[in-house]
Amino acid sequence: MGSLADKLAAQNPAFQRAYLGSLAPNLVKSGNLDKYYQTLTDFDFLVAKLNHPEFGVQPLIEDYDLIDNQEIVNCPEYKVEKVKILKLIQGALRLSAHILVVDQQQVGTQLHGRLLNQQISAEIQALLTQIQQKTTTPWLRSLTPSLTPPGGRLIRTLTGHSNSVNAVAVTPNGQQVISASDDDTLKVWNLADGKELCTLRGHSNSVNAVAVTPNGQQVISTSRDKTLKVWNLATGEELFTLKGHNYWVNAVAVTPNGQQIISASSDNTLKVWNLATGEELFTLRGHSNSVNAVAVTPNGQQVISTSRDKTLKVWNLATGEELFTLKGHNYWVNAVAVTPNGQQIISASSDNTLKVWNLATGEELFTLRGHSNSVNAVAVTPNGQQVISASRDKTLKVWNLATGEELFTLNGHSNSVNAIAVTPNGQQIISASSDNTLKVWNLATGEELFTLRGHSNSVNAVAVTPNGQQVISACADSTLKVWNLATGEELFTLKGHSSWVNAVAVTPDGQRVISESFDYTLKVWNLATGEELFTLNGHSDSVNAVAVTPDGQRVISASYDNTLKVWNLATGEELFTLNGHSDSVNAVAATPDGQRVISASYDNTLKVWNLATGEELFTLNGHSDSINAVAVTSDGQRVISASWDNTLKVWNLATGEELFTLNGHSRSVNAVAVTSDGQRVISASHDNTLKVWNLATGEVIATFTGESIIYCCTVTPDGETIVAGEQSGRMHFLCLEGMTGG
Template sequence: MSNLRAWLAEKSSEEEEHFLGEVPRLWLEGGQVNKLCCLLTDFDFIEAKINHPQFGVLALIEDYDLIEDAELLTHPEYDSKIVEALKLIQGALRLSAHILIQDTKELAGQLSGRLLYFDAPEIQGLLQQISQTKTTCLRTLTASLTPPSGSLLRTLTGHNDWVNAVAVTPDGKYAISGSDDDTLKVWDLRSGKQKFTFTGHSSKVNAVAITSDSKYAISGSDDKTLKVWDLESWEELCTLNGHSDWVNAVTVTPDSKYAISGSDDKTLKVWHLHSGEELCTISGHSSRVNVVAVTSDGKYIISGSGDIFSSSSDNTLKVWDLQSWEELRTLTGHNYAVNAITVTPNGKYVISGSSDDTLKVWDLESWEELCTLSGHSNWVNAVAVTPNGKYVISGSSDDTLKVWDLHSGKEKFTLSGHSDWVNAVAVTPNGKYVISGSSDDTLKVWDLYSGKQKFILTEDSSKINAVAVTPNSKYVISGSSDDTLKVWDLYSGKQKFILTEDNFNINGVAVSFDNEYVISGLSDAPLKVWDLQSWENLCDHTHHLNWVKAVAITPNGEYVIFNLDDNTLKVWDFYSGKQKFTLTDHSSKVNAVAVTPDREYVISGSYDCTLKVWNSQSWEELCTLEGHGSTVNTVAVTPDSKYVISGSYDCTLKVWDLHSGKEKFTLSGHRDSVNAAALAPDGRYVVSGSSDDTLKVWDLHSRKKIASFTGESAIRCCAVAPDGVTIVAGEASGRLHFLRLEGMEA
């Protein structure tokens, strides 16, 4: 299949469509198993199918299901190892589907980042093909993305804001999510496709419940209403009005007759679902009601309360009789708000999650607390239990899910992959899969029984705040919030040294042009100077610095320029370690600093939304560059010293003419803050990293994006190697991505 691309180019559109769509199935039916396996490991076929308007990545993923055909198991050409490799490729495509739907040019980077872990000949052959692609793209050089052998199966994207709630239909076909974008979305759990969007709420959707017959969904919103939706006609049936404040929680009785809601107005309300009538209001909590559950026998309502930021609020669970609607008892023990409640299928236990970072297990017969589950490092926002009652799954503001053995009370493992709070958790009826909703605007689907991740993706979970490449192209130096500098071999991607700091975040890193020294800037600590030959700390430049975030060295190595938390820039003599000048004209903190290659100017970017240009001889301010609508996070200068590129919290990059002080043009395309910018040595393109998890490459002549790579959390820093095609980027998750810009001349 090595000539597939050329062969397809000679075919008519009908012939190409027939080949891409029908041939995989026809080959299997014709017993051509080896041909099918070769096709599914051919990069040209994969690329052609996801780029074809009639197919795309989801259709391609379905092709790999052909290898699970029952008749294949007895076929003489069946090879279990080849099939295992094909399933890994399918898994990598499934993990990347939400990205490839938006940008098919990310195929090379996504596949290589997920498959470089594996040694199977079929996978190594595919990777070799990827490295020869002619498409302009960013290809990962090291295994730095979640592999397809772990618990994470796929990511569902489509919401434009936090996902607050998720529920699975009892037939296991669909997941329904509610979001701060005021909508509910219905997802097909088999294909991962978005099936429908419910619009009608005028504010955030906080809660979703589904009737036991899978016919109706009920949602609760900040617009103080509940809405009932028909899951067959996809229409809104009615609106339930009555609460005087936000509706935070909703549940449905096992017989699907009644819905119970909880609100910021401190009450619960019981609604008749057929008539839409409010049957009663239940009062008793002294703080907002955050969560409501009903026992499996339909006898009891259990509610949780508390103000998130107050230890003196209600912070209790209350048990109510569903027939008389009277309070039966109050369960106390949590120190902060109760955010989540679930009841085990056998009706024996209640599990609650709280802003005190714990879960508690309560006995429904004695109403006593049995145990506390501790392990999360932030609020527990969501709790679910598997249908067999063995495991509890919790979601937290520490961005993780944890799986607990309910019998022993011990944590089994942690599911990491979200880049923000986990607000919602649901388990499919067969108990195999967990669906989580997060403040990162996504849902993720996890295989509960695949076990712990088989690969460690990073040394730790600390944010990488700064990255620099040595001018001789040998090393990458990264600084992170785990208080260390790490030295990496640029071309192997392997870690060489760890330079331990003194329990302070490293926010800035600069390398001298003679390749002799590295200077690191820390929070509330001295600047440190490191010898690039011995890797020893040579000296601390001062003991009175605070929150150094930006560091630059003049090309001649004479001065070090860095920011302080007092809105100033300091200029230090590198060799004497003495302060020479203080630059004071910014009205807020300075985030970034750069020096022009011709050594004439220093440019700084600030929280005050401006850049300032300083003369490096007189150290006077020459001009202010105004135009960004928010904080300036990063500054870079073209090699010819003519232009400055700035990145901002306003999601844009701006290109400025340094001579005139005027803005030339704006690069728009990021969906969140631009945190980092780095220029190619020849000045042809600029690379930007953003909190939207993407790294983008922009052609400065055409003013267009030419390549993009999506990581798994915010990109906080990036650097371009002297070869002009090797790029290094650091994530908030702690991942360091080594990438190659393909389709560009070195």
């Protein structure tokens, strides 16, 4: 009979378009819901519509919305459980939409990774089986549920900025989101489908804040270029620029009547402007340090400002008079919000807390504690019942304003969360982060299905034991974790370092682990017991990388102090130091015969050393930026290097000749691994992707996109399982499938 894909391939483009566009709507319209359910769980249909040039991910997502038609609910074929299944698939597509827009081939990888935890239905299991059976190109299959699943509070991710996103605002009609970034731009997004509508360009430095006028017609932005700009939201045109501050402008608020703007600056002042004319009306002086945030009361009569001087001030907007000062925080006050009834103020501080104040009296009512780092932003829901906070600890928290109780935490960003906006209906939150993304969350509903287990901070390095049974990961939380590679289960944690653990290696006999840290030390551990055996001291700066010789007798360490050191692993004695790099040494690898060492450095070079004598043999030049990682093929003939210049290079180790360059990553390449047969290279990048390459041809075989920067990767000795660690703390266990010939 042939699959749907085969049938469509035999039809002309006009038929394909008509068929794919009308199939789901016609099935719902005719009440043939059983066929509708089957269609939207058919992997062939998903792939065909996603890949069709006139459709794509958003039209596919919208097909699932047809089941919400009120007339359909009373149809005899309407089945609540099947609707739940469709919503999970739709949710998985929505969570992956920003990836599938640019790489449709990852549909199987993304759906499988997000639905793997859904053991509730035969339909989901059948779809996962279809993905494995029908994916015709090589793909990376998640072995454990390490991607954010559908059904939780995260709805979608908005990507497009090339640097930290500092601020976000929602239009009064709740239809558009405006974001401000360190990439000097603002972007306007459609909240319904996550589509980027336009980019506002004009600032010459980071854009720090954004506000929308009450009529939804204008956007006001503030920048490190010391100015504010007023934009026409409908056309994206810059209307005029407000100049007057003599340092960064950090925040802006618009009065409820839309007639005035109040700006806050690192010049320690606030300024009040006439929005119609751009005229500066007056300046509010009183803070003794940078003013970080500003809010206006709902009646438009008062302004509240927060400062690095640890205080909040309340001002009379009509006269510019300072009414009183709120003291209580013991560090910078970063943000402020006013409740809709104008009775309370909520402040957010770098002392990791929020405080709730009585605006009439200036009295501190209570403190909200729970964040583990600076609280950067705060918002109040339109009904005045909940407070949402954003923190440098990468999370958002939702609080009951009446009781001060923490209701739940939103996890998903991989870096500091800098700003929050709440939609006018109070159902969604939009967060902006230093991970360059915005995320849209469901505040009203959405049960948290489970917590992704793993590290609580960035995973910097991973290694596999020689028997392929365990993985050891190194983390910025100062720990290492040992995992069962077959199940993904965490076995135990190694604690002892006092700072970030940067690198890890396993001895050839699989009995010991060597770790390196920002605390300038290496530690040797008994892998069976988790016991720390001894510490290697000698470097004068952070230790970045480690390698063990094939005979298991020596350890080579690489450091920020520009050197490598060779150690006797049995005694812990330092044998000698390799000097030659002019900057930090980031990575090191030993050849299979144990006779040479290859080092990679911030000085953009690799060096090849004689391990017996410590002599530098030659230097490999070619990268245009820092080299982050290096690997040697099992035959000892080729070296692969990974760099901040977004490339990998393959070198002939005998001659030092550059053979070719692997291009495909859009940001720094952080790690590299080679399969034991020397046929494939695995790379991990700042662009959130892991790529598998054919080493013979230099072509990309398959790509996996994670949820934050992927800092490290390794591959099992049999070449079947790839392990990668993310900045978010997630660990990904992946299997390359779809290769011809096994």
